[in-house]
Amino acid sequence: MEDIKFSIKKGQRYKRYLSVEMLIPYSREQVWQVITSYDTLSEFIPNLVKSNRISNSESNFLLELVGFCEILNFPFSLRTVLEVVENFPYAIDTQMVEGDLQSYSGQWRLEEVEQKKNQTLLSYSAEIVPKLTMPIALLERQLNRLLPINFSAIRQRLDIIYAGNSQIATPK
Template structure:
């Protein structure tokens, strides 16, 4: 019984690592939270469910910034390791017009446990409106994520639809709840980076004395 329990726990942790990693930034826990936050993650709507062999994650959030400001962060793959805490490297390795391949490496952490990861994703951009990403190698190869960005007055609405097919078992109830929690942290991190950059631009430069 103990051996079976340990095997299930290891399988569950690998699955959580895979699905969290496969999200819009490859893997993202909260970064830069030692300083005061610009927003609160509780208004980020995340719904995760297991439908047969597929894990479906939907995200909706609002950002008090322009669509271009949001877009610039979501597509800043070459600098993503600078503001996503557990990314060691992120780089565009090929690009043709609005299609690009991105490689990311890092380490996902869950309490005392940590897991290295690496993936290559093919990304197709519809400028300032939609990002379609498919993982072509590494964890969760074949998974697809579509992110849509739309202006709404002074706000920008972001909607994300992710579909994953895990290669190992995920608990039907606890699994989606944990995935939703980690996904919310990912998007809180990205929104904080948008707002941080916006605040830097908005701050007036002191006059020389």
């Protein structure tokens, strides 16, 4: 798998801090176009079954996400409605307003890499507190498995959309 840096840190009780980052050989604007295609995210993010922009304000709106996976051969679904605030093309802040977690807030950041033209450092950080009925060890295991897959899916989507526009040759 590509060079994806990922960590989960424990906070008080059930609180977890997530951090994921990956260097992507596309411009910040190209990466922005892919990660803000909210209504089509479920077409290329493997564990996302629904992604629906609920309100239509330009840079501050609600987004419904429904994820699905199997944990120990049992189907598991997680729904959140997020308030999304965009700061084009630098950051996307998200805060849960309702859903299957006790609390969630996250941020996507896009940073140009000065010494490497048309390269973007895409990072995601989040603070998650599951409901007490959700086994934290199983949630951590799924996050460890799925978040790197999701970042790879973003890179693959960029390769499909912008094939030939990357400044770095990508392995086929």
